[in-house]
Amino acid sequence: MKKVLARKKGKKGKSRRSTNSMASLQSRKGPTKQRKKPRLALVSDMSLNESLFSEPEMNSTRQGLGDALVALGDLNKNLVVLTADLATSTNVSAFAKTHPERFYNVGIAEQNMLGIAAGMAFSGKVPFATTFGVFATGRAWDQLRTTICYAKANVKVAATHCGVTVGEDGATHQSLSDLAVTRSIPHLTILSPCDYNQTKKAVFAAAEIKGPVYLRLGRTKTPLVTTSETPFKIGGAQVLCEGGDAAIIATGEMVYEALMAAQRLALRRIKATVINIHTIKPIDEDAIKKAALTGLIITAEDHHIKGGLGSAVAEVLADWPGKKKPLQVMVGVEDVFGTSGPAEELMKSFHITSEDIYNAVLKEKRG
Amino acid sequence: MERHDISELKEDAKLIRADIIRMVEASGSGHPGGSLSSADIMATLFFNEMRHDPKNPEWPDRDRFILSKGHCTPVLYATLARAGYIPKEEIYTFRKLKSRLQGHPGKEELPLLEASTGSLGQGLSVSVGMALAAKLDKRPISVYCLMGDGEQQEGMVWEAAMSASHFKLDNLCAIVDVNKMQLSGTTEQVMNIEPLAKKYKAFGWRVIRVNGHRIKSLLWAFRFFKWCRGWNKPVVILADTIKGKGVGFMEGRVEWHGQAPNKQEALLALKDILGDTGG
Incomplete structure (x- = not known):
């Protein structure tokens, strides 16, 4: 039985490019300029929010x-x-x-x-x-x-x-x-x-x-990432966009962060799959195993790294049968308690923003 | 179910006690002490007080019974067997692999049970939920919850007690088997729970304290519960009992809380329960 090479995410350096993360959305005051159309190809069956990359409703x-x-x-x-x-x-x-x-x-x-x-x-x-x-x-x-x-x-x-x-x-x-x-x-x-x-x-x-x-x-x-048209089935993970370079598996509000990270990666010609795990249990093993074929998995959650989505994904990949072991990087809260502060600042402080996801992918892809 | 009279109820309790001993001896483990102390209460409940139908365990208008002191499964299974819910021979599978008769009540294994209990202190909350649902559906049912006296040390019991009177659940009857003992000693030594009557009264309950081995007193207590319907208060019956009741060498002995008799001890116990001719 082969083990998935899992590694906890360490602190990452600051990115030069600003990001369209929830944190920056929340701190924004008044309307801002329409952003450039992303190169990201969203899966059309998912009927995601059209204003996802511009000014999504909250x-x-x-x-x-x-x-x-x-x-x-x-x-x-x-x-x-x-x-x-x-x-x-x-x-x-x-x-x-x-x-x-x-x-x-x-x-x-x-x-x-x-x-x-x-x-x-x-x-x-x-x-x-x-x-x-x-x-x-x-x-x-x-x-x-x-x-x-x-x-x-x-x-x-x-x-x-x-x-x-x-x-x-x-x-x-x-x-x-x-x-x-x-x-x-x-x-x-x-x-x-x-x-x-x-x-x-x-x-x-x-x-x-x-x-x-x-x-x-x-x-x-x-x-808002989804619309009332977006399908929902318990146990079925949702592939929101597809790319062969990496797979970002996220849950909860981190799904938005994952999409924002994927959008920025697309600008750097790194194509990432983004998967929304809305059902943590029973988890969609097939979707995770398919995503693992990209060779790089980033899990993203507003939860402790220990025992959460990242662990659940690692459990699925623990008996990976293929020759090429997928690498898993976990973006989540380290082994510490939370603290008081505004939500967006806490996300930054605990390294669970789109920037952290982006950096995690970039580090593995560009070294 | 047809209501048994006092002499029949005494016989029921006797046979339930005998099955408790047989079951615990066969499994080599279990809790005879608190099961024996509850036998008269259980007999009175299942063969006189409660409206239920062993042929139709899912009857929506059945009265509900929750064994909150879940470790006393022997008295529950013996009663269910006597009432015809489970085959009598099945009691010998108690605590064995793949048996429906788990060490503590498991609804997954035995769906006719009303709840899974065993983590003490939780049954009264479940009973409150059932009593609330019955009120919402305007079903004329009663909910009975049997607790241990040591169990009263669990804080959740008092959360439930508070809510039962707040929600005016006069369709809820709690029974505390006050055998005055728990695993490691008397309740007084371990963590004093008295005065129980004053505590429940302060929590807004109607309280009645009776001899838990005197069928006539138990019948009277349940009549009091029915009589209190419409007074918007839950009723608790504090049933004073003796741990290990019916078996001379177990009575009032704390070591029989959770210990099975061996074959010889079981024979002796059965002789105590059934008389010289039994066995």
Whole structure:
């Protein structure tokens, strides 16, 4: 059995070229000039946002959760929504107004919330238990594991405030280990949509399948990558653009960063594939193995390098049968806690911007 | 299910106790102490109090039972076997490879169970969820949750207790098997949980304390629960019991919390339970 040559990304030097990253988008004030058309050929089947490379609209995945639940509440009479007194933060307060009889605030008690959600699921309800990622997967991990997943309870745990992009609240509230601790629980489906539109689709898809689902969502507004036309299927990775030189495999808001990096690489005649892993588990092994044929894989996530998407990809490639071992570079948060600060500055500080992805590819390709 | 009378319930409890011993002896491991202390409660629940149908375990209007003290699977499986949910011989597969009768209740293996429990303190929350769902669907069902007294040391129990009264769940009945012992000693020595009645009262529950081995008292306690319907408060029955009840050498002995009897001890225990003629 051959091992994938995996290496953690070290600190990279500053690039001379400025980048169209989420960080720079957020700090922008007022309208800016239309940028040059990218050489990047997006996969047309994906119907991505047309203004992706110019001035994409911004919205948060937590807003996607809130909007989707309101819509879903009308369609699915068994849908119930629970919060551990974070309704305004997880954006489920709209549901509380439209469907008050199916909304439960259990107080600041996440463990109890997941237990209650399991009991409701056993009685035929489709509960969405919402809180922050750190509480859903840290404080209430045993409830998630034993009471929900072991029994295959049809509970959807929708966790917002994942990643350092939580911003000013700091390390206690920035969920950077949630993928690591949920990936090891059997029966659990893990979704990590890349933007507002995809979150809405993920919420609908999660309600449709039977069994426990963990939804990883963020707090800040991020650029819209997908549209309502973009297909979504649990378990199927999305190839957003194709290139034979490298493959950037990203999840969550890092998908936008990956596309921006690919665009800049294209200007330097490096053609990169960009893959959106919106389903962390079950992960699309075929798509990853196909991407590995490029010989260089960059994983990008707003999560600890240890145990997250990068690890999941490395697990897939661990028994690579081919002669040419693909090289994997992991862009993600190093083995440290988060900290307070504006989201865009934190992304830079923790080296999880498009620039870091760009540099990682460039270093391997140009040495 | 047809309701058994007091003498029949006594017989049920006796046979459940015998099966607990047989099951634990056959597996060579398990928790006889807390199972034996709950036998009268379980018999009263399953053969008199609860509305359920062993021929139709998925009946939506069945009453729900959650064994929050999940390590006491022997009393649960023995009761389920006696009620006809599982074949009687199956109890001898308890804790063995590929058995549906897991060491702690596993809904994946045995879907007719209402929940998977064993990590203590979680069953009451699940029961709250079921009681809430029943209210939402306007189903006339009751939810029963059996906890241990040592289990009351888990903080989550009190999160659930708080929410049950907040949500006015008068369709929820918690039963605490107060056998006053846990793995390493008496609850008083390990971490005192008393005064339990005052605690539950302060959390907004209606509390009734009875002798957990006296069928008549248990029946009365469950009648009290039904009578409290419409008063918007959950009910907790604090059932005072003796750990290892029914087997002389196990009664009040903490070492029988999680230890299986050998063949000889099992024979002795069965003699205690069934009398000289049994076995």
